[in-house]
Structures are given as structure tokens and as C-alpha cells.
Amino acid sequence: MRSTYDRRSDALYIYLADEGGKVSKTYPCDPREVNGEVNGEINLDFDASGRLIGIEVLEASRLAPRPLLKGR
Numbered sequence: 001m002r003s004t005y006d007r008r009s010d011a012l013y014i015y016l017a018d019e020g021g022k023v024s025k026t027y028p029c030d031p032r033e034v035n036g037e038v039n040g041e042i043n044l045d046f047d048a049s050g051r052l053i054g055i056e057v058l059e060a061s062r063l064a065p066r067p068l069l070k071g072r
Contacts, residue, residue, distance in 0.1 A: 005060060005069050012060035012068055017053035024048040026056075 003014045029042040040059035047053050057064045 003068050010059055010061050012057040012064045014055040014057070014068070015053070016055065017047070017051065021047045021051075021053040023053065 001014065001016055003012060005012045023045040025046045027044045027046065029044060040057070040063045042058070042063070043056040044052060045054040045056065060069060
């Protein structure tokens with residue numbers, strides 16, 4: 001597992017599979033259901049087999065753990 005963080009767009013992407021995995025479907029999750037906040041979005045990316053291959057966190061500086069925001 002690895003992650004990348006883009007400060008300019010405040011977006012974090014967590015790769016759960018090898019880079020070769022191609023996104024076939026994205027399922028948006030509303031973080032308001034968890035913490036009541038209005039801003040931010042979490043997207044779950046799945047490959048053609050239905051395996052979860054990545055997680056995108058928008059407004060990551062508010063929603064993600066700080067250690068993941070170091071960007072690699």
C-alpha cells in the first residue's frame with residue numbers, strides 16, 4: 001500500500017493494489033454520514049473484478065490522518 005498527496009488540490013490517494021489496476025467503477029461516499037461535516041468527499045475505486053483498488057480523499061487535510069499527508 002502506498003499513498004500520494006497533492007497539497008494544491010488537497011487530495012490524497014491511497015493505492016491498495018499494484019499500480020497496474022485499472023479503475024472500472026468509482027463509488028462516492030459522503031463523509032457527512034460519519035462526521036456531520038459539509039465539505040469533503042471520499043471515493044472508492046474498484047477494478048473490473050469488483051476489488052477495491054484505491055481510495056481518494058478530497059479535502060484530505062480535514063479528513064485524513066496527518067501522517068498520510070506527507071506526500072510521497
